[in-house]
Amino acid sequence: MQDLSSVPAERRKGRGAASNAAGRFDLAREEVWDGWDIPEERGSFRTEIREETARSLITYNRSPDLPFDRSINPYRGCEHGCAYCFARPSHAYLGLSPGLDFETILIARPNAPEVLRHELAAARYRVAPIALGTNTDPYQPVERDRGITRACLQTLAAFNHPVAIVTKGALVERDLDILAPMAALGLVRVGVSLTTLDADLARRMEPRAPSPARRLESIRRLTGAGVPVRVMTSPLVPGLTDHELEALLTAARDAGADAASWIMLRLPREVSALWQEWLAEHAPGRAAKVMGLLREMHGGRDYDPRWGKRMRGEGAYARLVGARFRTACRRLGLATDSQPLRCDLFARPPQPGDQLSLL
Template structure:
């Protein structure tokens, strides 16, 4: 054991998680043990990203949740290099026999056939058009997108089919696809939400280490707005004590940059995310950790997460109600959420399908 009885966490530069604990489905559990040479006290080399191939046979995910405004989504990547410590998608890696910790942000599965599969599914005779959501699980513009361009290929198919899509991202890379998004926006086929958790570079650097800096995200809102693309801001998640004091400032900055709509989610910590987040808090903000976790539990019926519909996104109790009221009043003051951002589904047409049938 370490001479002080405590092992140093796995602090890798550019990574959010501080450990790589086994998932809940693993039969064996592994632990880091000092072998007497104090190797665990040495500086750690950068943790490289490993790319794995996901040979999924379908690309559209379906849901019937009343908590979200869509019934279908696309995730071209599984796992996310952004490394946001609070990410609710982390537990999905445990289904693959991987860890929700460092594995989630360093072992990424890519779906090279995403565009082809999407074309097949949209071309099916009985397919009925409704907006597709991207960025609902992992970020479609995470760093690997620069190399693989799966999101861009998907957007090209959606534009060709005139299919509406909504995008949520923390990345400035979405600006790369303005040449596709702007024409789609002119037809009412797209909306983009930029997620901003904090305006503090210091907090963001460890909270979401490989995402764009907060000011850069505001610049992205501005550029999308200038290109005529309906743009909103997601203040998600709102973290008690740590980021909730910034709520009104984030909304004001996003509104000034051109955002016309806004949303929020109160931090939720499902399954493996809870111990990962607490570990991160104790390391980076030890003096605030107990206060943060206390309010989270007060807002989640004594737990770190709600699974009930209508409660899991907003929480309940006094703090959750205060956040609801603050968000509502700030949006009203700034004129956010005043206009409908509904997209047009009537233009959907598979390539080669006639606009209307002839008489003869």
């Protein structure tokens, strides 16, 4: 039997994960020799789009270290293939691998806009900003053809509902015709993730995401249209990208960002092994330092899931990075707390079957 956790480099070109091990709920994946010495050509991992009929869309959370209590995600999995993505373990719930499956077997939710409209129109619904793209990127390549994110934005705009978007995707610029009018009403803010200015490192670490220069151009175009942008220097990788923190903030400020945030690299569940595989292949000389600093910030573990600790860690190194961030933001005039999005404009548009007003 051959362990399928490791995949030859030629089969995963342009992908972030180096393996495709079974998720924690599944049996191990192995190839069994059938006794025939017949050469079998193995192809590369191609993107596959599956569909899911969503029964609900808005996910609520009570996490005290998150700035939002609800979110929506039009897709499961993400073709950007970021090696460090904290959302990879969510694919295990689908019976898929958090490794290569996460970035090659994507789940689209085509009825998401209709479900969202139904949930917003419910009499019991109480408005608060919705976060869009907190688990997987709403502007990953599949959105170009599917347009589910755009349709969800149209629904939110129809309700005058506030939304905070998180993305690396340049496709967000396509929706400026929706975002700019919403921004004029104080209903939208976009967070653009910028992890490094090193194009070669970004290409290896985030293989199908736009280049750093392209993300900076997105910030320019969004802010030029009046859409406020927060640069998210997340995740910072200790010993690999954290030395770029001030340069990242400066470049984003110069492109028009007015606010900033940061999160330290998080390695929950299967992500730790996947990330260490990536380090061994792409940055072997840095691997010991990166993991050593992470463990120093998480009490000797690769990751500490406790609220208040999971995002930034603790200890001297975490405090140093936090101090550098605050100092740079003050110098650059970047806000760390954004203006709240407006909730007072929320209104349910007429729904099919509504009784017409006599006024």
